[in-house]
Amino acid sequence: MSKTIACDLIGELGKLHYGRKRVQPSGREVREFHEQARDVLKYPLLDFKVSDFAVIADGLVDAIRRHAYTCYASAVMPDHVHIIIRKHKHRAEQMLANLQESSRLRFRSVGLGTNDHPVWGGPGWKVFLDTPTDIRRTIHYIEQNPVRWGLACQRWSFVTPYDGWPLHPGHSPNSPYARYLREE
Numbered sequence: 001m002s003k004t005i006a007c008d009l010i011g012e013l014g015k016l017h018y019g020r021k022r023v024q025p026s027g028r029e030v031r032e033f034h035e036q037a038r039d040v041l042k043y044p045l046l047d048f049k050v051s052d053f054a055v056i057a058d059g060l061v062d063a064i065r066r067h068a069y070t071c072y073a074s075a076v077m078p079d080h081v082h083i084i085i086r087k088h089k090h091r092a093e094q095m096l097a098n099l100q101e102s103s104r105l106r107f108r109s110v111g112l113g114t115n116d117h118p119v120w121g122g123p124g125w126k127v128f129l130d131t132p133t134d135i136r137r138t139i140h141y142i143e144q145n146p147v148r149w150g151l152a153c154q155r156w157s158f159v160t161p162y163d164g165w166p167l168h169p170g171h172s173p174n175s176p177y178a179r180y181l182r183e184e
Contacts, residue, residue, distance in 0.1 A: 009040040043117045047078045050151065055110055056081065059103030061158040067098055072135065072162045073142040075154050082142040084135065086165055096124040131181060132164050 053076040070086035
């Protein structure tokens with residue numbers, strides 16, 4: 001999510017691209033980039049081991065319970081986390097900060113990593129899902145992500161089954177949101 005490159009050594013690795021590329025690089029290209037970057041980064045790349053996943057999840061559950069977030073899906077991966085959090089009084093940026101802080105503190109509390117090494121690489125990536133169809137599709141993607149990496153399927157206690165929100169049972173079919181969706 002950087003907008004500038006402050007280190008010439010890192011700048012030599014390639015051009016900066018802000019945001020998500022329309023066409024994502026292949027896994028091979030990402031691994032090659034990581035290998036090149038390894039020698040010039042201030043801190044070594046932090047890859048979570050499968051044994052670390054539950055520690056990260058424990059941190060996530062702390063934030064989810066403390067702030068009363070509703071989580072519909074989550075996957076902890078070796079180098080990132082996927083999570084769907086329902087709309088809340090906190091802005092997306094605040095929810096991300098809370099989740100990152102809580103999981104970082106839990107990671108550190110069990111002696112993983114060093115205090116000066118960052119756990120997360122930035123403010124996270126947020127995507128807003130507008131329809132139940134988008135939410136269901138993304139839940140499926142997140143649930144299958146570990147499997148695609150050759151990891152076991154993950155089931156976390158803090159994940160709530162999706163209830164069709166914002167068009168859950170009892171939601172008025174004449175609400176402004178329901179009418180908006182019908183117009184699309």
